Amino acid sequence: MKILILYYSRTGNTEKMAKAVAEGAKAAGKIQVDLNYFVEAEDLDGYGAILVGAPTYHHDVPIDIKMLFEEAAARNINLKGKPGAAFGSFGWSGEAPKFVLEIMKNKFEMNIADAPLLSRYTPDQKTLDQCRALGKRLAESLIR
């Protein structure tokens, strides 16, 4: 069983969140945790759960993440029923994680249980704890 934490980050804020999510997932044990900047669309279906870290730039999802979903859709990659979650840093509007969840749910029919996890600029300790808890919860859902 393995879990993917895929993220984009230009100034490191979403990266801090992604690392905390990965720590939480590792703490669940028994699960391979891949923390990546890039993944091939064809590799997505090898993961039991997919968590995406998307900072908001220009009221949108970073292009790298959109391209991955485009590619997965074009190749008919089946992600139906897989647990998914999204998180990200933002400055003032923070739409990107919400849009990611909409794509996961509406296009790929993934299983979305959590609201987007947001951090205004640099994540504080409380937010990092929430990131760890999110990673742990999704990893544990694969073990059960």
Ligand SMILES: Cc1cc2nc3c(=O)[nH]c(=O)nc-3n(C[C@H](O)[C@H](O)[C@H](O)COP(=O)(O)O)c2cc1C
């Ligand atoms: C050019 C630019 C555009 C941005 N556009 C938005 C935006 O539309 N909405 C928002 O909430 N934050 C916006 N931000 C703020 C970033 O989301 C914020 O700096 C965030 O911490 C970046 O995360 P990262 O360090 O993971 O790249 C923008 C920042 C820059 C530099």
